Amino acid sequence: MPQTTIDKLIINSPYEEPSRHWSYDRENRVFNLADGRREAGYVIASPQSKAFDDPSIFVPIELANKIRPRVKQWRGSGYPGITGITKRLLEHWKAPEERKERRFSFASSKR
Structure with missing residues (x-):
């Protein structure tokens, strides 16, 4: 179920490979709990946007x-x-x- 906020940020053990992650839907601006390890990467602001709630651009770390x-x-x-x-x-x-x-x-x- 999509969420606009995350109540429990840490959902994996620090001793095991992550099995779930919070996936952010940039278009709808909600978080979904997804299976598997999240792709490594970071977000940058959209070049055209100056809004505080800019959905941003995800840049993978290949x-x-x-x-x-x-x-x-x-x-x-x-x-x-x-x-x-x-x-x-x-x-x-x-x-x-x-x-x-x-x-x-x-x-x-x-x-």
């Missing part, structure tokens, strides 16, 4: 969009070509039991 499937395949293949230490580090980061003890809070810190 290199990032080409790299993402290759990284996914590399991960799925077990990280071929890396050192043993690097493999252990990547496995450590991915292990859910390692994350339970350390939840990061960017809003506060214990001192």
